[in-house]
Amino acid sequence: MLNIEVHDQAVQAALTALSERVTNMQPALRVIGEEITQRAEHRFESSTGPDGRSWLPKKHADSRKTLVGKTGRLRQQITASADRQALTVRAGTPYAAIHQFGGKIDRPAKQVTVRHRTDAKGNLLRSAIMNGKGLIFAKKSHKRALERSFEAKAHSIIIPARPFMPVKDDGTLYPAEQAEIMAQISAWLSTGKVA
Numbered sequence: 001m002l003n004i005e006v007h008d009q010a011v012q013a014a015l016t017a018l019s020e021r022v023t024n025m026q027p028a029l030r031v032i033g034e035e036i037t038q039r040a041e042h043r044f045e046s047s048t049g050p051d052g053r054s055w056l057p058k059k060h061a062d063s064r065k066t067l068v069g070k071t072g073r074l075r076q077q078i079t080a081s082a083d084r085q086a087l088t089v090r091a092g093t094p095y096a097a098i099h100q101f102g103g104k105i106d107r108p109a110k111q112v113t114v115r116h117r118t119d120a121k122g123n124l125l126r127s128a129i130m131n132g133k134g135l136i137f138a139k140k141s142h143k144r145a146l147e148r149s150f151e152a153k154a155h156s157i158i159i160p161a162r163p164f165m166p167v168k169d170d171g172t173l174y175p176a177e178q179a180e181i182m183a184q185i186s187a188w189l190s191t192g193k194v195a
Contacts, residue, residue, distance in 0.1 A: 006167055014189075039177070052176065074091065077093050078092075102162070114147070115147045118145060
């Protein structure tokens with residue numbers, strides 16, 4: 001789960017001005033939160049961060065978009081909630097922060113057991129992956145399988161930053177995000193409605 005406190009003086013000042021004019025900021029904050037989540041969700045389609053830079057592509061080639069994966073869970077768990085005085089936008093997956101900010105994951109050595117499918121004669125079945133050299137993994141339900149154990153060595157994985165939320169690692173907003181939020185607050189202050 002990704003929890004970040006925003007330290008943006010301009011937005012804080014604008015929100016203070018808004019709180020002096022209305023007793024219930026929830027309608028304005030709800031709309032601002034919806035806009036933030038929509039922009040975050042759009043980043044998964046465009047593979048572009050809030051700074052306008054394209055995300056680094058994945059190292060392994062497949063047809064799925066970067067950070068979308070098989071389930072799209074990261075994108076689906078970006079939510080916003082507002083009460084009378086506060087807005088919370090969160091990414092609810094345990095791996096959200098590493099994708100937002102990047103970092104290094106250290107994996108210790110461990111014993112791994114794999115099962116590969118075989119034919120009736122015990123020959124390993126091959127897939128089209130790696131020019132026919134790839135093996136087909138077997139589920140527990142597959143009766144014909146060869147099970148092998150080996151030690152996976154300790155290694156590190158470097159995850160590049162692919163920001164999708166509007167906040168930098170220092171708690172400030174990206175300029176384009178700040179401008180969008182300020183426009184929403186300004187519209188509320190001038191007309192009583194969020195644009």
